[in-house]
Amino acid sequence: MKSKYVILASALLISVATFAQKDQIKSAEKALKSGDAQGAITILKDAENMVVNAKDVEQAQYYSVQGNAYLDLANKSVETGKNLSLAAESYKKLIEIEKASGKLKYSTQAAASISEIKGKLINSAIADTQANKHADGAKKLYDAYLLDKKDTINLYYAASTAVNAQDYDTALPMYEELKKINYSGKGTSYTAVNKASGNEDGFNTASERDLAVKLGTHEKPKTEAIPSKRGEIYKNLALILVQKGRIEDAKKAIADARKTNPDDSSLILTEANLYLETKDFETYKKLVGEALQKDPTNADLVFNLGVISANAKNPADAEKYYLKAIEINPNYTNAYLNLAALKLEAEKPIIDEMNKLGTSAKDMKRYDVLKAQREGVFKGVIPYLKKANELDPKNEDVSKTLLGVYKALEMTAEAKELKARM
Known part of the structure; x- marks a missing residue:
């Protein structure tokens, strides 16, 4: 008989715990409705250890209230990024529970909230990057990607933003994931x-x-090809690996x-x-030749060869490639800019x-020679700067x-005319 009483007592304890948990969820729901979201979260925290033993419908309700509170x-701008992510985690748990149970009570609202959170994370990340808070922006973009892994562009932007934050440890696994899914980003923008x-x-x-456009709300339609981002992705991945001394991995x-x-x-x-980074110039030259042979009329390809040559302190080759890019595409603005630079x-x-010269007659004579050389440099860049300004008149750096x-x-007249257009 004694063992029966023990069993009965255990059942009673479970029942009491279940009722207490239901009351806590209702109390949290009531606190949330009254505007006390933080109070609702505190109440739910007390029931956190018991929720795993609750019925599916109660677990779903628990995570629904928790997600809504976060x-x-x-929405009240309280630790926005952190609470958006916590809300999303709660909604995802809710959806998993209801999917497994086959009883869908809160999932529709949760899915809509996740979509809302994704948009808020992206908008908040944009605001962070504009405020130079790149590390915060990168995390929010990655969280947005985790909410919808089909929208892979958020992973790409998260990695790029982490690089801007110089947080290479965060960027590296993101680039490795982009490599794993063979992300390109190539497409068309309308x-x-x-x-x-x-x-x-x-x-x-x-x-x-x-x-x-037909309805009259928009004008000036434009269709542009979005180039593959694989080159940039693998370049950043390789540079991070090189920085970490992992040359062979790169x-x-x-x-x-x-x-x-x-x-x-x-x-x-x-x-x-x-x-080039690893000073293997022979392999570098071989690959440059291969690139040109593969696509000799690709202006972007030739321009990038110019950039690589300039970074390698080889101005003669850089100039040759920039001029070649202009020959292929006479409206290649960046080629004119880089030539001028x-x-x-x-x-x-x-x-x-x-600046090192003195005031002796010999130094003054040398000064005049150098002044003429400097003026020659300036005269040589005017055609390139004028063309770049013509192609991109809104670029303040070019104008200045x-x-x-x-x-x-x-050249007073020219300066006055240009200033009037700026």
Whole structure:
């Protein structure tokens, strides 16, 4: 008989715990409805250890209230990023529980909230990056990716933002995941200018964009090809691995990428850049030749060869490639800009020598020679800066550089005209 009483007592304890947990969930729900989200979370914390033994419907209700409370705090700007992520975790647990039980009571609302959280995380991440809080932005973008792994562009942006934060330990696994899923990002963008705001809006398809133009809400439709991002991804992956002393891993990562994507020319450049970083100039030259042979009329490819040559302190090759890019595409703005920057590098040693001169007759004579050389440098960059300014008149850096050159050469009329357009 004694054992029966023990069993009965145990059953009573479980029953009491269950009732107590139900009461706590109801109390948390009541606190949330009254506007006390933090109080609701505190109440739920007390029931956290018991929820695993609760019925499926009670567990789902628990995580629903918890998710709603965290989301309410985030909407009130209380530790926004942290509470958005915690809300999403609660909703995901809720959905898993209801999916396993087959009883869907809260899942629809939870799925809608997850979609809302994803948008809020992305918007908050954009605000963080604009405020130079790149590490916070990277985490939010990665959390947005975890909420919807089909939307892989958020993983790409999370990795790029982590690099901007110089948080390479965070960026590395993200780039490795991008490599694993063979992310490209290649596609087509469909945009049109919103007549009301003046901003350029993006559309999922050409037909959606064309409909908006037809309805009169948008104008100036534009379709642009989005190039593959694999070259950039593997370049950053390789550079991080090189920085960590994992040279062979870096080489293997790019070799694997090229096997998987044999027609992606940007990967040849990335591999060339890696061998340049490791001072293997022979392999670097071989890969450059391979890139040119594969796609000799690709202006982007030739331009990037110019950038690599400039980074390698080889101005002659850099100039050759920039001029070749312009020959292929006469409207290649960045090629004109880089040519101007390349030419302007010749000014520094001239200025350094001028600053060391004294006031003797010999020094004054040398000063005049150097001054003429400096003016020659400035005159040489004017055609490139003018063309870049013509192609991209809104680029303030180009305008200011060209204005500075005009002033240095005492080209008053040209400077006045340019300033009027700025």
